[in-house]
Amino acid sequence: MRLGATAALCAGIYLLAACTADAVAPTPRTASIASRPEKAVVVTLGDKELPDEISWYIEEIPLTYQEQEHLWNACQEFGVDYSLMLALIEQETNFRNVTGDGGDSIGYCQIQPRWWSGLMEEIGADDLADPQDNFRTGCAIVAHLLERYGTTEDALSAYNSGGPGPTVYAASVLSAVGEWR
Numbered sequence: 736m737r738l739g740a741t742a743a744l745c746a747g748i749y750l751l752a753a754c755t756a757d758a759v760a761p762t763p764r765t766a767s768i769a770s771r772p773e774k775a776v777v778v779t780l781g782d783k784e785l786p787d788e789i790s791w792y793i794e795e796i797p798l799t800y801q802e803q804e805h806l807w808n809a810c811q812e813f814g815v816d817y818s819l820m821l822a823l824i825e826q827e828t829n830f831r832n833v834t835g836d837g838g839d840s841i842g843y844c845q846i847q848p849r850w851w852s853g854l855m856e857e858i859g860a861d862d863l864a865d866p867q868d869n870f871r872t873g874c875a876i877v878a879h880l881l882e883r884y885g886t887t888e889d890a891l892s893a894y895n896s897g898g899p900g901p902t903v904y905a906a907s908v909l910s911a912v913g914e915w916r
Contacts, residue, residue, distance in 0.1 A: 809870040813878040822911035844873030
């Protein structure tokens with residue numbers, strides 16, 4: 736059930752008050768998987784359940800609450816499916832903020848600035864080691880590739896290898912999308 740704007744605002748104020756009162760951000764918890772309705776995420780903060788508007792947090796994802804929030808916001812900003820980005824990040828780095836390819840690929844989404852510096856400048860991202868900039872850039876790239884190639888498979892293939900067409904990479908990411916829904 737979706738809560739109204741007033742309830743969402745109250746939940747936001749509650750979260751803000753809870754965060755500033757202790758000077759440490761609280762760690763949300765989810766109900767056990769067995770007690771959740773199918774495809775739903777129940778988020779609690781202490782003994783209080785949070786509204787559906789914050790239900791994107793999934794405890795099983797090995798990212799902090801703040802990192803998941805950055806990813807969710809980036810997906811919303813660029814119109815990219817959250818499950819798709821989770822599957823892509825899992826494939827790229829298994830949810831680790833690392834540098835790969837001899838230093839050429841950076842962060843969760845393994846972005847190569849030599850190819851995407853113009854896009855990074857356009858969206859105001861300058862530090863790919865920063866999760867927020869990395870997620871925003873990764874989502875912007877995926878959105879760009881989806882628009883350019885028209886299919887998720889081709890966009891994922893281009894993300895990984897530079898060109899469209901069926902690839903093992905795209906098939907692997909697409910099969911993982913369903914696991915994150």
